[in-house]
Amino acid sequence: MADPTSTPSDRSTAYTNSIGRRSFIRAAGASAALGLFAGCSGDGGGGGENPDGGGGISETVTIGHLAPLNNPLGVGSKRSAEMAVAEINDDGGIADQTVELVTKDTRASPSEARTVAGELVRQEEVDAIVGTFSSEVTQSIMDLVSEFNTPFLVTGSAAPSTITEFVASDYERYKNTFRVGPVNSHFQAEVISQYASHLSDRHGWNTFAVVADDAEWTTVFRNRLVDLLKEADLDVPMVNGLATDTTSFGSVLDDVDAAGADAMFRFFAHINGGPMAARWAQGEYKFGIEGVHVASMLPAYYQLTEGAAAYETTTQSGAAGVTDITSKTVPFTEAYMEAYGDADDPPSKPMYMGFVTYDAIHVFKNAAERAGTVDQENNLDTIVDALLQTDFTGVAGQIQFYGADETYAHDLREERDSDGIITNYPLTQWREGGSLECVYPEGLQTAEHAAPPWMG
DSSP: OOOOSSOSEEEESSOOSTTTTOOOSOOSSOOOOOSOOBOOTTSTTTOOBOTTSOBOOOSEEEEEEEEOTTSHHHHHHHHHHHHHHHHHHHTTTBTTBEEEEEEEEOTTOHHHHHHHHHIIIIISOOSEEEEOOSHHHHHHTHHHHHHTTOOEEEOSOOOTHHIIIIITTSHHHHTTEEEOSSOOHHHHHHHHHHHHHHHHHHHOOOBEEEEEESSGGGTTTTTHHHHHHHHTTOBOOOEEEEOTTOOOOHHHHHHHHHTTOSEEEEEESSSOOHHHHHHHHHHTOSSEEEEEEGGGGSTTHHHHTTTTTTTOEEEOGGGGGOSOSSTTHHHHHHHHHHHHTTOSSSOSSOHHHHHHHHHHHHHHHHHHHHHTBOOHHHHHHHHHHHHHTOOEEOSSSEEOBOOTTSTTTTOBOOOBOTTSOBOSSOEEEEOTTSOEEEEESGGGOSSOOOOOGGGO
C-alpha cells in the first residue's frame, strides 16, 4: 500500500483541521492545578533554568508517537494522537504546560523503530512514548526506552510476552512500559472461545478451523484457543500457521472446507485477507469467516473487496465507533470523521489503534497530573505509581492496569460482564451494502450475527 503521508516524522502542537482546537470529549471533572510541574521536555529530564532560578519548569511536555505510517492504521493513530493533544491543549495542557506531539514512522520494521525511538529519547527528549503496532516492533525498543526511563504506553500490539517476558520478569528494568490496548492475546483467545459458544447457540456451528499469521502475537491462538474450544465441547479439526507474506488462499479455503468446519477463525494482522474473502464469497464456501483481521478494519474495506467482505467479522478495539462502548466512543468517532471523512488519504475512521492511542495520551495526562511531574529521570517511580492508579473511561472502554505483582503486570485489564464475558474486545461484521454492525458481545450489539445466505 502506498505511503499516505508526506513525511516519516511530524512535529505537531495543535490539531489544524477545520474543526481546529475544539474540545470533543471532556474528561469528567477538571484537573487540580499543580503548583510545581518539574522536569518537562527540553531539559534532558533534569530541568532547565527558569526566571526565578528554580530547576525544571519548561513550557512544553513532549509526547512521542510511533506508528507505521505506510499503513492506514498508523495514519489513524497519528491523527487520533493529534486530536487528543489538541483537546488537551484546548483545556489548558498538562498542568498548564503546552503539549507537543512528535510522530515518527516505524515503517513496521524493528530496526527502523529502534532508530526513530532513539531520536525521540535522545534528540527530542520526549516525556513519554505512545504507539507501536506489531509486537516485534514493540519489543525491539523496550531496552532503549527503559534505559531512558521513558514511560512507554503501547497502543497496538497484543503479544502476552511483551509483559510476561519483559515487565513481569524484570520489573525494575521494564516498569516504564504499560499496555493501554488492546487486551493481550491470552484474553483475545478467551473472547474468541466465548464468541464460538455464542455462534454455536445462534447457528449450531460446532466445528472451527484455526488459521493464523505465523507471528509472535498469534502463538496463543494456536495453543490456548484450541484448548478453550475443546473445553467448550467444540471441535477443532484444523490448525494452520501461514507465512506473513501469504497472498494465495485457494488451498487454505479448500483445506478448511475438507475439514468440515462450520467457521474458520483466522487471525491476520500482517496478512491481507481481502483476496481470501473474495475467493470465499465467489466460491460460496459453506463456512463462516470469523476472528481477527486488521485489514478488514479499514473503513474502505467493503468497497475495496467489491462487496465480497459481506458477512466477514473481526474483533477490534473501539468496534469501529458503531456502538456506545462508553459515552465517549461515538462522539470521538464522529469528530474524527468530520475532520477526515473526506480526506484523500485513508482511513476515514480511527481504526483500532487510533482509539487506543487517543486514550493513551489522556491516560498519560491524568497520571502526570496525579504525579505532579513528568521528570522520568528522577521520578519514574512516582509516575509509574500514578499510572497504576489509572481508572479512566476512554473511547475504547474502561482503562485499568494489572498491578506490579500480577502475572500481567502493567497490562490492560479485561472488562467482564456479570456472566464473565469479556466486553472490551468486541466483534463487528460487514453486511451487504457496506454497513458495519457490532455483533458481539450481546450487551454492545447493534445487530445479531448473520450467517452467509449461501450457507442455508
